[in-house]
Amino acid sequence: MxxxxxxxxxxxxxxxxxxxxxxxxxxxxxxxxxxxxxxxxxxxxxxxxxxxxxxxxxxxxxxxxxxxxxxxxxxxxxxxxxxxxxxxxxxxxxxxxxxxxxxxxxxxxxxxxxxxxxxxxxxxxxxxxxxxxxxxxxxxxxxxxxxxxxxxxxxxxxxxxxxxxxxxxxxxxxxxxxxxxxxxxxxxxxxxxxxxxxxxxxxxxxGDDAHVDEQRARYARRRGILRGALESAGFAIHHSEAGLYLWATRGEPCWDTVADLAALGILVAPGDFYGEAGARHVRIALTASDDDIAFAAERIAG
Ligand SMILES: Cc1ncc(COP(=O)(O)O)c(C=O)c1O
The missing domain is CATH 3.40.640.10 (Type I PLP-dependent aspartate aminotransferase-like (Major domain))
Structure with missing residues (x-):
């Protein structure tokens, strides 16, 4: 020290x-x-x-x-x-x-x-x-x-x-x-x-864990909201046991999903950006604000 x-x-x-x-x-x-x-x-x-x-x-x-x-x-x-x-x-x-x-x-x-x-x-x-x-x-x-x-x-x-x-x-x-x-x-x-x-x-x-636990709780809430909305709209969520993303698919080419969500004002990453094996998935981040996550969930579910 x-x-x-x-x-x-x-x-x-x-x-x-x-x-x-x-x-x-x-x-x-x-x-x-x-x-x-x-x-x-x-x-x-x-x-x-x-x-x-x-x-x-x-x-x-x-x-x-x-x-x-x-x-x-x-x-x-x-x-x-x-x-x-x-x-x-x-x-x-x-x-x-x-x-x-x-x-x-x-x-x-x-x-x-x-x-x-x-x-x-x-x-x-x-x-x-x-x-x-x-x-x-x-x-x-x-x-x-x-x-x-x-x-x-x-x-x-x-x-x-x-x-x-x-x-x-x-x-x-x-x-x-x-x-x-x-x-x-x-x-x-x-x-x-x-x-x-x-x-x-x-x-x-x-040296501090309180801020991490607080942020964890925030991500967990957003994850629950987004996951529910995606599943109700027919998406399957694969893996996603950890981390700051949902790995989602509608069984179609990822760019079709990217385009449909973009039309709703929601930006997600095309899975093929991360490798050919991701061609039918999109990566949806939990890092947007609470308000934007709520807004996105409403539009996806709607
Ligand atoms: C898997 C992985 N490694 C490393 C990084 C780099 O992050 P940073 O340089 O901000 O620590 C990222 C950023 O998104 C990441 O997802």
């Missing part, structure tokens, strides 16, 4: 223990400029490039592919743990953006075991971990997954979702201490430091 305030590393460590069930002892912990910086730059920071393969989920936040392409890596799109064979890095994302699917301990362990067998690193993006509704999201660093051995495993967290602080650009990379230290040495020379005032704000946000 310096000057009476915990460091950001201490604040993240305490949060991991308190909310994620992960013992931070022996883990590397460094700040990142939001989690997006790490999603986009991790292959580069690891020194990967031409001839290296990065595995990304079949339905995924597009920046995993952008970061791999930026480093010149080949991209393999697969959710099969054995896709790690011949790869350098495997991305996991639970709860998932866009589907809200949650990987359980067995699924996470299968990915970590396969990656270790094939000599690949696992990077698990867990930025929605505190928003479980019908499933309890688990960290890839949880003892049920890795025991007390974090080797080859890195996880990403951020304040953008937990604390609605996307504009502050604060994320953190946690895990295998030697991999985290290598990344720290490179980032430091690239000038990728988080400004001091943001670190102070981050310490306050990681």
């Amino acid at each position: 310096a000057g009476g305030l915990p460091s950001v590393r201490e604040a993240v460590a305490d949060w991991l223990r308190r909310r994620v069930g992960v013992d931070p002892a022996g883990l590397g912990i460094i700040p990142s400029i939001g989690s997006k910086e790490m999603v986009a730059l991790l292959p580069t920071l690891l020194g990967l490039g031409e001839g290296d393969t990065v595995v990304i989920p079949a339905l995924a936040y597009p920046t995993y592919a952008v970061g791999a392409a930026f480093a010149g890596c080949d991209i393999r799109v697969s959710d099969d743990p054995d896709a790690a064979e011949g790869a350098a890095l495997v991305w996991l994302n639970s709860p998932s953006n866009p589907t809200g699917a949650v990987a359980d301990a067995q699924r996470l362990s299968a990915s970590v075991d396969a990656a270790r067998r094939h000599g690949a690193l696992v990077a698990s993006d867990e930025c929605y971990i505190e928003f479980g509704w019908e499933a309890e999201p688990m960290s890839c660093l949880h003892p049920a997954v890795v025991g007390d051995d974090p080797s080859g495993v890195l996880v990403l967290h951020a304040l953008s979702k937990r604390s609605n602080m996307a504009g502050y650009r604060f994320g953190t990379l946690v895990g295998d201490p030697s991999a985290v230290d290598r990344i720290l040495q490179v980032r430091r020379h690239l000038g990728l430091m988080v400004p001091d005032p943001v670190q102070h704000a981050a310490v306050a946000a990681w």
